[in-house]
Amino acid sequence: MRAERIRVLLADDEHLIRGAVAALLSYEDDLLVVAEAASGPEAVAMAMAHRPDVAVLDLQMPGGKDGVAVATALRTGLPECRTMIVTGHGRPGHLKRALAAGVRGFVPKTVSAQRLAEIIRSVHSGGRYIDPDLAADAISAGDSPLTAREAEVLELAADGAPIAEIARRASLSPGTVRNYLSSATAKLHAENRHTAARLARERGWV
Structure with missing residues (x-):
């Protein structure tokens, strides 16, 4: 009997990328993409409707909620769902905001589908993955001087x-x-x- 599959939400406003990632993850026997979203508000709504185990969120999305804002909303509304940020714009301040929001994974869009699947599994099991280059940049950049x-x-x-x-x-x-x-x-x-x-x-x- 096959073990329960990890239920995944994918949120990215670039339809081609989101569709490609969903197709590649479908080859993983233990992962199941249960919902997709193209904006921040849609990601929150789909998460509440489908209750995924892991939400894989693009950092920059339309609709007034970026990936970190979605993660913050899910931390309150769906605390059992673990969140990850996948971004092509990894800035040190974004990483710090994500960690403060309880995000368990922060990876660049250059990551391979196989590696992304591994990170999803790790995050689902309670682990944390932060891209080493992004972590190094965050340490060297220091904190924001702005109130x-x-x-x-x-x-x-x-x-x-x-x-x-x-x-x-x-x-x-x-x-x-x-x-x-x-x-x-x-x-x-x-x-x-x-x-x-x-x-x-x-x-x-x-």
């Missing part, structure tokens, strides 16, 4: 929104927004808030 409020305001400024719009979305006064942006820009040694936002994103701090 939570500075990071929030800087992220809102990243798409070029005017001060008044940022203030409205953050429920702050325009003067307070300027102060936060000025402080964040100075801490990152950037010439303006747009450069500061880009630098913070590159380092995974927003």
